[in-house]
């Protein structure tokens with residue numbers, strides 16, 4: 001998919017204040033600092049589109065971008081700074097949980113995982129919860145350039161073994177790097193297929 005235009009539309013604090021879902025939506029979510037803003041900028045090739053931040057945990061807004069006038073990219077707040085007590089929906093930010101469970105125009109969600117880390121409790125808890133909803137999702141393992149391909153492969157395999165195989169549904173997996181552009185084509189192709 002070629003990106004011809006990527007335009008910030010609006011931000012919302014909760015499901016109720018989200019704009020009318022005129023276009024199919026593709027959401028991105030992950031722990032703060034996972035590389036979500038960098039991935040959004042990579043996908044759109046607009047480097048200032050999502051703010052890349054050195055101070056994680058600040059953005060609590062749901063941000064909407066219109067891509068090619070054909071679909072919406074939804075930047076969801078990171079979930080790293082919520083208190084976690086197992087599997088409770090409210091632990092991930094009520095607005096995000098609401099959005100993922102009830103947003104009718106939501107077509108697909110990409111859950112970002114840091115490829116360098118062993119499975120993190122909060123990611124596991126989030127995925128276990130997400131798999132209980134009707135939301136369709138896939139996983140993106142980020143920052144692959146920060147280590148060898150072998151290490152990334154081992155990390156993804158471990159995540160598959162310890163987390164994915166235990167989920168009731170098996171998401172597709174992508175590997176990305178904002179510096180080498182790895183994964184860009186594949187993720188956009190996936191979105192393209194879902195739009196067809």
Ligand code: GDP
Pocket residue numbers: 030031032033034035036037038039051052053054056057078142143144145146176177178179
């Ligand atoms: P967010 O909080 O999830 O939006 O994460 P950011 O996109 O702001 O990234 C957090 C930090 O990781 C920033 O310093 C980025 O430059 C860095 N980063 C993000 N993605 C990558 C990547 O693919 N490769 C490398 N080397 N650094 C990355």
